[in-house]
Amino acid sequence: MPLIQSFPQLRSSPFNSPPPPLFPARFAVFRCSVASPVTVNVTSDEIAMKRNNIRLGLPSKGRMATDTLDLLKDCQLSVKQVNPRQYVAEIPQIENLEVWFQRPKDVVRKLVSGDLDIGIVGLDTVSEFGQGNEDLIIVHEALGYGDCHLSLAIPQYGIFENINSLRDLARMPLWTADRPLRVATGFTYLGPKFMKENGLEHVTFSTADGALEAAPAMGTADAIVDLVSSGTTLRENNLKEIEGGVVLESQAVLVASKKSLIQRQGVLDTIHEILERFEAHLRAAGQFTVVANMRGSSAEEVAERVLSQPSLSGLQGPTVSPVFCKRDGKTTAEYYAIVICVPKKLLYKSVQQLRAIGGSGVLVSPLTYIFDEETPRWRELLLKLGL
Numbered sequence: 193m194p195l196i197q198s199f200p201q202l203r204s205s206p207f208n209s210p211p212p213p214l215f216p217a218r219f220a221v222f223r224c225s226v227a228s229p230v231t232v233n234v235t236s237d238e239i240a241m242k243r244n245n246i247r248l249g250l251p252s253k254g255r256m257a258t259d260t261l262d263l264l265k266d267c268q269l270s271v272k273q274v275n276p277r278q279y280v281a282e283i284p285q286i287e288n289l290e291v292w293f294q295r296p297k298d299v300v301r302k303l304v305s306g307d308l309d310i311g312i313v314g315l316d317t318v319s320e321f322g323q324g325n326e327d328l329i330i331v332h333e334a335l336g337y338g339d340c341h342l343s344l345a346i347p348q349y350g351i352f353e354n355i356n357s358l359r360d361l362a363r364m365p366l367w368t369a370d371r372p373l374r375v376a377t378g379f380t381y382l383g384p385k386f387m388k389e390n391g392l393e394h395v396t397f398s399t400a401d402g403a404l405e406a407a408p409a410m411g412t413a414d415a416i417v418d419l420v421s422s423g424t425t426l427r428e429n430n431l432k433e434i435e436g437g438v439v440l441e442s443q444a445v446l447v448a449s450k451k452s453l454i455q456r457q458g459v460l461d462t463i464h465e466i467l468e469r470f471e472a473h474l475r476a477a478g479q480f481t482v483v484a485n486m487r488g489s490s491a492e493e494v495a496e497r498v499l500s501q502p503s504l505s506g507l508q509g510p511t512v513s514p515v516f517c518k519r520d521g522k523t524t525a526e527y528y529a530i531v532i533c534v535p536k537k538l539l540y541k542s543v544q545q546l547r548a549i550g551g552s553g554v555l556v557s558p559l560t561y562i563f564d565e566e567t568p569r570w571r572e573l574l575l576k577l578g579l
């Protein structure tokens with residue numbers, strides 16, 4: 193039964209009324225702010241409330257774009273896009289869902305304005321452009337790609353040569369109201385917030401759209417706050433990270449608007465399906481299914497041998513089934529097939545342990561999904577929504 197049926201009051205919410213007849217949101221907002229004072233009260237929010245489809249925002253380009261489409265595809269939620277310059281698409285598996293390709297920061301802005309309901313972007317982008325907005329809910333915090341961290345970095349040379357922690361930096365007598373620490377960053381919300389929370393008093397910020405690592409050598413800043421993944425860009429520009437200087441650890445997340453989840457028909461069901469698929473897939477991605485044959489006198493005896501090995505306990509314990517054959521006209525079970533899930537990292541150790549207890553004919557195959565009885569994140573989400 194679709195979840196929304198448990199909340200009949202939502203059916204009559206303004207979110208469920210038919211869409212406005214005339215213009216898409218962008219046009220209407222432009223019209224009211226420029227042309228006619230009569231329509232000034234028509235806000236993007238009101239228009240957003242009137243649409244009746246569900247909108248998922250995905251990164252249109254950059255590092256996150258391909259990995260996001262790949263994750264969806266791996267979860268059998270392939271995005272059908274007619275051509276790469278078309279910014280609207282669909283996921284045929286999910287009814288009434290529109291996919292909109294946007295720059296990551298615009299995905300967050302549009303979740304806040306109500307023009308999108310669900311999004312996939314980096315946590316750094318949600319934190320920077322969401323600015324602590326309580327309407328934004330992180331539904332899955334670890335989609336397993338886009339890993340990086342937002343960090344404060346300073347030069348390796350000159351007055352910073354012996355500065356190795358945020359504390360050292362804060363204690364440098366150089367920084368005063370007249371000569372503050374100058375920080376270049378694209379993160380104009382998170383950067384200042386971090387410095388303030390860490391008690392750095394005399395700091396000023398400048399911003400640029402990219403290549404921030406050049407700022408200290410150019411003399412336009414003393415330090416930078418920027419994303420780091422491999423660390424190569426910092427190293428190549430003679431910069432270093434310092435202890436206590438990590439502002440945020442980030443990776444791709446599934447984020448949704450609380451208002452949409454509660455009020456717009458179908459959003460909760462849609463996020464439930466996406467979340468279940470993501471969780472089941474991401475859990476499976478770290479595991480192999482291992483099948484092996486083992487000679488034994490009974491299923492229990494084989495199970496005991498398997499359970500005596502630390503890497504072979506599987507998810508809930510091994511499945512042991514008899515392998516029947518005909519011997520002297522009688523059907524007997526001399527062999528048992530055991531099926532277990534093994535973390536990818538432990539595969540070789542598991543094969544060795546299987547052999548040690550008499551396992552043979554070991555088959556290893558990738559797992560696509562592991563669906564649990566209930567996804568832990570789903571329960572957390574309902575709690576956050578007060579449902």
Ligand SMILES: Nc1ncnc2c1ncn2[C@@H]1O[C@H](COP(=O)(O)OP(=O)(O)OP(=O)(O)O)[C@@H](O)[C@H]1O
Binds near residue numbers: 255295296297420442
């Ligand atoms: N080394 C990295 N540098 C920057 N972002 C990274 C890195 N590794 C992962 N990411 C993630 O990728 C996201 C998008 O980065 P990308 O630079 O591709 O797009 P963008 O910032 O929207 O584009 P632009 O840099 O042109 O403004 C970041 O917000 C972050 O979550």
Ligand SMILES: O=P(O)(O)OC[C@H]1O[C@H](OP(=O)(O)OP(=O)(O)O)[C@H](O)[C@@H]1O
Binds near residue numbers: 403404
């Ligand atoms: O630790 P690394 O693996 O070297 O990655 C970090 C660099 O990558 C990003 O820049 P990007 O490539 O997006 O260029 P930009 O500065 O023009 O945004 C980020 O702003 C850093 O400069």
Ligand SMILES: [Mg+2]
Binds near residue numbers: 402
């Ligand atoms: Mg970039």
